[in-house]
Amino acid sequence: MRPLVELVGAGYAYEDGPAVLSGVDFGITEGRALVLLGRNGSGKTTLMRLLSGGLRPGRGELHLDGSAVRHDRAGLTQLRRAVQLVVQDPDDQLFAASVEQDVSFGPMNMGLAQAQVRERVEAALAALGITALRDRPTHLLSYGQRKRAAIAGAVAMAPRVLILDEPTAGLDPEGQERLLDVLAGLTDTTVVMATHDVDLAVRWADDAAVLTPSGIRTGPAGDLLRDPALLAEAGLRQAWSPAVTAFLRAHGHLSPGLPGPRTPQALSAWGAARGGPGPEQT
Template identity: 85%
Template sequence: MTVTSLVELSGAGYAYEDGPDVLSGVDFGIPEGRSLALLGRNGSGKTTLMRLLSGGLRPAAGRLLLDGEPVSHDRAGLTRLRSSVQLVVQDPDDQLFAASVEQDVSFGPLNLGLPDAEVRARVDAALAALDITALRDRPTHLLSYGQRKRAAIAGAVAMRPRVLILDEPTAGLDPDGQERLLDVLAGLSGTTVVMATHDVDLAVRWADDAAVLIPGGIRTGPAGELLADPELLAAAGLRQAWSPAVTVFLRAHGLLPHGSSGPRTPEELSALA
């Protein structure tokens, strides 16, 4: 069965001024309804790839497609794209700018020209989804780091995108904050989430699919399979995840039932004991 991508790059390339190609000949798409982890070493092109997909950069070669149709990088084309694809950058202070949480979250819907009642409904829903309704009147500069992360994501969620791209959303959060954020992402209905991360264990546990940037290209596939390839991870400058390694050990010693997937969390491993 052919999987249709919501947004995709076809033969895309990009180079910054006076620099070498960061990406070249990239064919990469985001299918609907599957969580995707994007991994690669620093300088591999992850941020460039995310900005190309969200319209922040224009491909120097190739095309950006939305629903199979080329995206024009004029005002109308980018408005169409950003109604469907939203990018949340790693540092929330690069994204938050309004005086209060409510004002910041409402900025995007207001710029779509939506009626006031629709804007209020979207803001209310986004604040509730990120569990920050109580912070709606709080000045953004008085938020904790984790709260600022949630507020930045809420601003993107209020746009009701079909694709939400998050750059290292768990970076800087303590373990409890990471788990709470993952619970929030799991509850976003109707939105396909893409997460850039260096945490291979997190990617194996959270994502359906993975995309790994390596010199000369990008490899994609089911997260549990792709991220169990030690040669691929070495090429990408990533350490091996414990989950695939444990799964190989359990299967080699007949401790994992035939056809069963391996444990993805310590709790699942304990349940096998």
């Protein structure tokens, strides 16, 4: 399947600095939840900004639907209708007086009719579970509410790809679970998430891209994120779920064909269903 958005032979270096990315061939496949993982300074933010048009490749090209993106006003407008980036700190993105005004800003600037703007705003507020906050001043929102308001502003643009930079950072466990439920409901949008949380990546993603000093490794998340050597090269800790699954299989508690627990809660439920730790009863 041809990627929806793709960097081809792309490289980028900031002024008076070494190359952050070089010779990158990287694509986003529609309908596949994708996670970007790497240590600080690995190039995740640069990669996201290249994909969303915030930066122009110093070398190579960015493609949308197989055609090179023109980095002029018309080309970037077309790209940003398809690809939206939500930055890590919501205070860098929210600027209007109220939640509704902020969420409506993008659709209004697309030149949509008022009825279409209202429809998109209603849908985005509902999708993020913040309809009741529509009239709330943005500066009076909690951190988690500001995160969801910032994402709602991007969702209101009806993008085909939504790129989120560390969306769960700063959220408590309940807030993280609420946000993951929200993302699962965005069925018409391909979500890309940058995170340091390998356990979250294993739970959530279909595909993974791991940024290492030697380049970007991509593949199915379940395969890539159980490779200890790759994670060590990327400066990431080993994921909990693959480690526990390997332990259970090594000690005869889990057949090779069965999936392992993906969370501590799932492990507890698994153990309770079997009357505590012990060989499989199958």
